[in-house]
Amino acid sequence: MNNEQLHIDTSASEQKIWSILSTVVDPEVPVLTVLDLGIVREVQINGSEVEVIITPTYTGCPAMDMIAMNIRLALAEQGYKTVKVTSVLSPAWTTDWMTEAGKEKLKQYGIAPPNPKQQVCNDKLFAANEAVQCPHCNSYHTHRISEFGSTACKALYQCDECKEPFDYFKCH
Amino acid sequence: MDNSLTIYLLHLADTTLILSQKNSEWCGHGPILEQDIAITNISLDLLGQARNFYQYAAALKNDGSTEDSLAYLRTEREFKNLLLVEQQNGDWGQTILRQYFFSQYQLLLFQQLQQHSDEQLAAIATKAIKETTYHVRWSSEWVIRLGDGTDESHNRMLHAIDELWRYCGELFEAADYETAMGIDLTSIKQTWTEKVTAVFDEAKLPVPQNVFMQSGGKKGVHTEQLGYILTELQYLQRTYPGAKW
Numbered sequence: 001m002n003n004e005q006l007h008i009d010t011s012a013s014e015q016k017i018w019s020i021l022s023t024v025v026d027p028e029v030p031v032l033t034v035l036d037l038g039i040v041r042e043v044q045i046n047g048s049e050v051e052v053i054i055t056p057t058y059t060g061c062p063a064m065d066m067i068a069m070n071i072r073l074a075l076a077e078q079g080y081k082t083v084k085v086t087s088v089l090s091p092a093w094t095t096d097w098m099t100e101a102g103k104e105k106l107k108q109y110g111i112a113p114p115n116p117k118q119q120v121c122n123d124k125l126f127a128a129n130e131a132v133q134c135p136h137c138n139s140y141h142t143h144r145i146s147e148f149g150s151t152a153c154k155a156l157y158q159c160d161e162c163k164e165p166f167d168y169f170k171c172h
Numbered sequence: 173m174d175n176s177l178t179i180y181l182l183h184l185a186d187t188t189l190i191l192s193q194k195n196s197e198w199c200g201h202g203p204i205l206e207q208d209i210a211i212t213n214i215s216l217d218l219l220g221q222a223r224n225f226y227q228y229a230a231a232l233k234n235d236g237s238t239e240d241s242l243a244y245l246r247t248e249r250e251f252k253n254l255l256l257v258e259q260q261n262g263d264w265g266q267t268i269l270r271q272y273f274f275s276q277y278q279l280l281l282f283q284q285l286q287q288h289s290d291e292q293l294a295a296i297a298t299k300a301i302k303e304t305t306y307h308v309r310w311s312s313e314w315v316i317r318l319g320d321g322t323d324e325s326h327n328r329m330l331h332a333i334d335e336l337w338r339y340c341g342e343l344f345e346a347a348d349y350e351t352a353m354g355i356d357l358t359s360i361k362q363t364w365t366e367k368v369t370a371v372f373d374e375a376k377l378p379v380p381q382n383v384f385m386q387s388g389g390k391k392g393v394h395t396e397q398l399g400y401i402l403t404e405l406q407y408l409q410r411t412y413p414g415a416k417w
Contacts, residue, residue: 059300060220089224090295092302123305125313146206147310152213172302 017043017050017075024074027066028151031109034067038097041088049082050075055093058152058172095172107135112157112168132168134159144168176352177290178232179252182242183349183390185225186253189243190398191274192218193405194261203264210310214271217303224296244409248398252347255389256339258397265318265325266332272311273336276367277343279304280360288354312371319375329377341385350390 021040026032034040034054042053052071056064068085075083095114103113112135129144139161149156154167174182195215202208226239256274261267282304285297318325344361372379388394408415 056220056299058217058220059224059303060216060218062216088295089299090291092295092299123309125309125316146209147306148206148209148213152216 013045014043016078017045017052017080020074020078021052021071024067024070027063027070029106029109029111031105032102034071036099036102036105038099038102039067039093049084050080051084051086053086053088055088057093060152063151093172095169106169110135110166111154112166114169114171130171132157134162134164135166136164137162174233176349177293178229179349180353180355181225181229181232181293183252183347185222185229185242186251187257188218188225189222189405190251190253190401191257191270192216192222193401194257194259195267195271197261198267207264211267214307214310217300217307221296221300221303224299228292228296240409244406248394248402249392251394251398251402252392253389253394253398254339255342255386255395256336258389258395258401259336259339260397262332262335263328264314265328266335268311268314268318269329269332270336271307272315272371273340273343273368275304275307275311277360277364279308280363281355284356284360315371315377316375319372319377326376329375333377333380337380337383338386341383342387342389345385345387345390347390 018035018040021043022033022035024034026034026037037057039054039057040052041055044051044053052075054064054068054071064087068087071085072083098114106113112132115130115132131140132142132144133140134142134157137159139159141160142157143160144155144157145165146156148154149167153170153172155170156165157168158165192215195211195218198208198211199215200208202211222243223239226242230237230239230242254274256270259270261270279301282297282301286294286301288294288297315329319329320326343364344357346355346357350357369379386395
């Protein structure tokens with residue numbers, strides 16, 4: 001959020017944009033909004049033009065183009081015709097930016113949310129798998145089937161207690 | 173006339189694009205499902221990196237170039253990718269060995285680029301380091317499994333080393349534009365050699381000595397492989413110029 005705004009009506013306009021953005025969901029995981037993911041960095045209003053500054057999650061994430069398009073569409077539907085979506089790489093997005101609400105929504109949806117401690121950047125060879133909690137029965141007796149799940153950001157696990165397979169949103 | 177930064181970006185973009193393209197050929201043909209998915213995900217990471225580099229280069233060129241025109245309409249002599257990444261996939265051992273040689277180098281390079289004075293270049297490198305760390309881990313584990321595996325896998329790794337080692341020298345030969353960008357390849361070569369030696373030791377594989385090293389890729393002089401790669405990669409755009417989905 002831009003803390004330098006002095007005019008009350010301008011920040012009310014910004015608030016309106018943020019609330020529209022809270023309706024834009026991740027196309028792969030539709031329970032998460034772009035705000036839950038922490039990928040909207042900033043909103044800037046320059047006259048009649050709205051600029052939304054986002055950050056990509058994974059470098060090759062194919063959903064980002066669609067998210068940018070959906071942001072434009074959502075704003076256009078509410079009358080904002082001149083919208084610019086800018087992608088900024090730095091500082092690099094991390095799962096730390098995911099909101100607690102977002103993590104809870106993931107769990108309800110059946111996807112294990114990212115662990116607080118980043119594991120994926122570990123460069124130790126043949127290291128033990130990180131302990132991931134089953135989103136269905138909460139047991140920690142789970143094992144990893146594959147480092148990759150349905151998307152690049154997720155790994156595939158199975159619970160040894162309730163036997164259900166589930167995706168785990170990897171720390172990044 | 174493109175400046176050093178632009179040419180360097182094209183070198184980085186071409187390298188990751190070509191390796192992405194080669195790795196993607198495993199799609200549907202991987203030895204087991206999880207590895208099919210792993211190699212294609214690595215392809216996707218590399219493609220994302222290529223896009224970042226191409227987009228930045230296109231912005232700098234400011235002559236109507238786009239990431240697509242740079243990837244799909246340039247010819248072999250304009251491509252500046254490393255020779256290593258255009259080599260054939262061979263068997264699984266050769267593919268993972270190519271990945272290991274490249275990713276170990278790329279990780280060290282990106283760690284250096286993180287401190288570069290060009291902020292966007294540093295930002296792209298910082299973003300890519302997380303994924304590249306995984307590529308190094310994944311590929312070095314495979315080198316060890318196959319090198320210190322069965323007689324069959326060990327021999328296939330010896331063959332793979334024989335095929336690829338001669339292209340590793342180019343990684344550390346600075347092109348003019350790399351020198352102009354202040355890239356220090358000497359320190360990267362030293363660390364790379366130490367890391368590769370350690371992994372090879374654990375994999376019970378010999379580190380080759382006194383091998384004549386091929387080069388030219390960074391300057392646009394390529395092996396015959398690149399022609400075939402670009403024929404496939406660029407076919408659609410060249411047949412239907414300006415085609416969009």
